[in-house]
Amino acid sequence: MTRPTQIAAVTLAALLAATAPAAVIAQAATAPMAQDVTTEELDAFAAAYESVIAIDAEYAPQLEQAADPEAQQLLLEEAQIAKVAAVEATDGIDVDRYVEILTLAQADPTLTAQIAERLDQ
DSSP, X not given: OOHHHHHHHHHHHHHHHHHSOHXXXXXXXXXXXXXXXXXXXXXXXXXXXHHHHHHHHHXXXXXXXXXXXXXXXXXXXXXXXXXXXXXXXXXXXXXXXHHHHHHHHHHOHHHHHHHHHHHXX
């Protein structure tokens, strides 16, 4: 694994841990097996994930400058709506499958590496 791929894998793992809600993680035992994730789904997930990360980057400065917790909450909700829309706009994946793959990747280093490889391209 190249240095950029390693960095992408570590970053992806950290972001996956930070972005998945506890309820989603709790569902991991009932989620499909990683081998059930197709190449097409991995490609779609990676594209959607890049969009989600771009939205996070776009909202980060606004969140830091928010005047109060209420303003931060409104920005977080706005960002979440934008993330859902970005995933839904990505061909080949919907929000439910995105969350399933996100959950699987948290528990499967091989799947995380496959995603990181796509993000590194």
